[in-house]
Amino acid sequence: MDPAVPLTPEACMAADANDPLRRFRDEFILPAGVIYLDGNSLGARPAAAAGVASRVLEQEWGTGLIRSWNTAGWFDLPGRLGDKVATLIGAGPGEVVVTDTTSLNLFKALAAALHLQKSADPARKVIVTERDNFPTDIYIAEGIASFLSQGFSVRLIDAELPLEAALGPDVAVVALSHVNYRTGSMWDMGATSSSIHKAGALAVWDLAHSAGAVPVDVVGSAADFAVGCTYKYLNGGPGSPAFVWAHPRHQDSLWQPLSGWWGHARPFAMEDSYAPAPGIARFLCGTQPILSMALVECGLDISIAAAAAQLREKSLALTDLFISLVDARRGEHPLELITPLDHARRGSHVSYVHPEGHAVMQALFARGIIGDYREPGVLRFGITPLYLGHLDVWHAVDALFDILDNRLWDSPEFHTREKVT
């Protein structure tokens, strides 16, 4: 065990007192009595959100009405917020838009990649993705391949078929999640994009579990496309719109089939034929949910204000602490760590498999420790350095072992299954 990891509550308190990110905790409003370890699923509410919501509701919608498209800058919102996301993922201004959902943006990115390959090498018709990817990414790839038919297909990589073995001359595009939603393991984006390119394919990255959580450098990694989510580590609010990025080398040759009015070159000329707007704006489609989108800015501004290096350092310190605390108390409990120990391969959450994982998580919920459960048997604990401290982690692990040591999960109330956990 790393001797630098503080394992007592006193040492945790001391570490929190010296935490250079401590002030960001006050930018969020969290309920009393809760330790929130699910910021990787839905981020906490920024204190600024209430003011923005009331401004959009009362001034922009209520008073400005239709005029707010101009006067409140609604029309510029996807690009303006996109520029802020860009600073967090190593992209440049004008390269990102905030719009639609991660699933839909992945559809656009995959379709755009297939379109590029159609001229470059039309025999390439396979979309490669991971069997352990977040399922919606697989479903979207399946949807595109089925829709196109004509030999298009999806190939899943896993332990049996590692990435290198999957990259045949038939592969058009590879879609990977930078950080795995279940295990928290992270790809090396630069090296992997380079392998994909050497094999003649294009690289699409899903940043849902990395934007705002780990260092991301899409341009430096020479990735082709990236999509991601604003409601996890970026704290944009439930279901807030997602983002999409394309490398500058592609931006003016992009085409994607979800071609709606907002992506038109002259959206108010009411032309009867589609002409794409310059660059990434052609990834816009229909009218966006302005209220949910406006709130994205609150979370983005906090992430931008925090130093990226300090965020990563604290995230690793807290995930190390979690793992060390569990190691110290694990004993004979069937608790298997599935998150990489190697810092270079670890995202910002820690996951364990336990045969009674679902009931254990329900028992944690009952005492205000909110992580989440993922099939099969995975207890997942999100570590959000913006609003969590060392002592929070200590309390969470202490509660976990109180539940495990005393079999408190073995109670009927913790064995009901709700739809979403």
Place this chain on the structure above:
Amino acid sequence: MDPAVPLTPEACMAADANDPLRRFRDEFILPAGVIYLDGNSLGARPAAAAGVASRVLEQEWGTGLIRSWNTAGWFDLPGRLGDKVATLIGAGPGEVVVTDTTSLNLFKALAAALHLQKSADPARKVIVTERDNFPTDIYIAEGIASFLSQGFSVRLIDAELPLEAALGPDVAVVALSHVNYRTGSMWDMGATSSSIHKAGALAVWDLAHSAGAVPVDVVGSAADFAVGCTYKYLNGGPGSPAFVWAHPRHQDSLWQPLSGWWGHARPFAMEDSYAPAPGIARFLCGTQPILSMALVECGLDISIAAAAAQLREKSLALTDLFISLVDARRGEHPLELITPLDHARRGSHVSYVHPEGHAVMQALFARGIIGDYREPGVLRFGITPLYLGHLDVWHAVDALFDILDNRLWDSPEFHTREKVT
């Protein structure tokens, strides 16, 4: 002129005093000094919206956090709101979901229609739509046809190629807007769907300008699919999510390519292959903007509380009044009505072409009369019977003629072009 149309302000006031829908005006908060004739573009703010927004923000997001997927019913929202939309468009429970944007839902509906034709008659590869349709509908049809290539194409109908002439044996699907966004003219949905079916094609209706504005009976009209908007006459808030309906005869054979997690049969089993949820739920894709979606309910509840017949009667009375007041004062002004006089063919807005339409609308804006402008030269006045009265219409037309009679539009300040009007 119809002698029943009250043309004096006194007669308008008397008509307002007897208006059975008058109490619904109080359900909305409108800015002082504004007559809002653009509810066909962005509906007014329901008074209840602030309370719902604060509940979602503070209780559901802030306190419930991730638990709100269950405890606040987020997961059920698209279907629960869909059931409310269903009552307004003649559909049954379980037939509609609220989700994504109108453009994206049209993409899904067209793709589903093409998928049905693929088994029924694979030679049918043409999507027919209107040259004068809302442009995004054309762009989406183009996007699908280009993406599929292999002979798929879009055919535009207009005066040169009327609907009947366009319906050859190659037509798979016809996508029409029930009420035209520009002229306000309305198709006979039943008769037209029947013609489309006789020609072997499927009928997709865009209800953006009809849901909440005119009587709609999608099941009675035997339509195949319908999509629509909640932020216009349904007052859901800027860019609030759209809806999609499929006829019960199709619901279990539906397939569409935007196949995301929320449309999966077992979304939390994290399976590595897509299996569609039963019925219309398979039109769901990614995670929805909960705050923007929750607000949709405020507007829906008002529309449901108002009697549909009274809404239609008042809408026609007010559009008649608008037209009669203009007729009485038109004189030599080059103001051409492009909205049908026939009630059976009229939606709930009134449009005139004027060579200086853009400047005229800017001059109206400047005195708080908010209609909107659409290329080319169209002054568009939305008539929302829920919150407009006869006297509002009288004042609007009076202001219009003050501007026209005195050439007040002919001032440099009214000749700047903003991005959105």
